Amino acid sequence: MVGEKNKISINLSSRKNFSVGNVFYKWAFQAGRAIVVLIELVALGALGYRFLVDGQIVDLHDKIKKQASLVQFQREDEVTYRGIQERLKNIKAVTEETEGKIQVMNDILSSINKGEFTETDLSVNRNSISFSGSTISIFTLENFINRMQTFPQVISIVIDEVNTSSTGIKFSTRITLAESQIAI
Numbered sequence: 567m568v569g570e571k572n573k574i575s576i577n578l579s580s581r582k583n584f585s586v587g588n589v590f591y592k593w594a595f596q597a598g599r600a601i602v603v604l605i606e607l608v609a610l611g612a613l614g615y616r617f618l619v620d621g622q623i624v625d626l627h628d629k630i631k632k633q634a635s636l637v638q639f640q641r642e643d644e645v646t647y648r649g650i651q652e653r654l655k656n657i658k659a660v661t662e663e664t665e666g667k668i669q670v671m672n673d674i675l676s677s678i679n680k681g682e683f684t685e686t687d688l689s690v691n692r693n694s695i696s697f698s699g700s701t702i703s704i705f706t707l708e709n710f711i712n713r714m715q716t717f718p719q720v721i722s723i724v725i726d727e728v729n730t731s732s733t734g735i736k737f738s739t740r741i742t743l744a745e746s747q748i749a750i
Contacts, residue, residue, distance in 0.1 A: 666743075670720060682701060686700075687699065694743060696741075700737075703735070726738040
């Protein structure tokens with residue numbers, strides 16, 4: 567028995583021992599290696615893509631910082647431009663409002679100059695005009711009131727007094743104009 571332990575066996579045949587277990591283990595190891603290599607390739611691809619995306623994110627942050635500094639730099643100019651636009655809007659509104667009031671005044675003065683009214687008294691306030699005088703006919707006063715109603719700036723016309731006198735018909739009116747929408 568002592569000699570059997572040291573026995574060496576050598577198989578010189580070209581036939582290999584193919585058993586189902588050996589073939590399965592060989593296939594499983596090769597498939598396992600292929601799967602490990604494939605997973606490592608996917609991991610390396612993901613890592614490379616991550617570096618690419620991180621680079622794009624850094625570039626976008628730099629671009630945003632540049633744009634933010636540009637916007638901040640132009641902020642003062644924007645405030646100035648908006649102030650100018652607001653003032654121009656107010657100037658336009660004041661001009662339109664003033665032109666409307668001037669049209670009303672021109673119509674009143676034109677009526678006085680035509681001789682439709684005599685002994686006139688004209689008082690102008692910010693949003694009202696008081697007008698009194700005499701006329702020959704009530705129809706002249708009616709035409710005047712109707713003309714005044716056509717102006718969009720005229721809100722109301724109040725006839726305070728209508729009397730007959732030796733010079734014709736004496737009247738007193740108050741014309742209320744539209745309130746200014748502009749804060750002064």
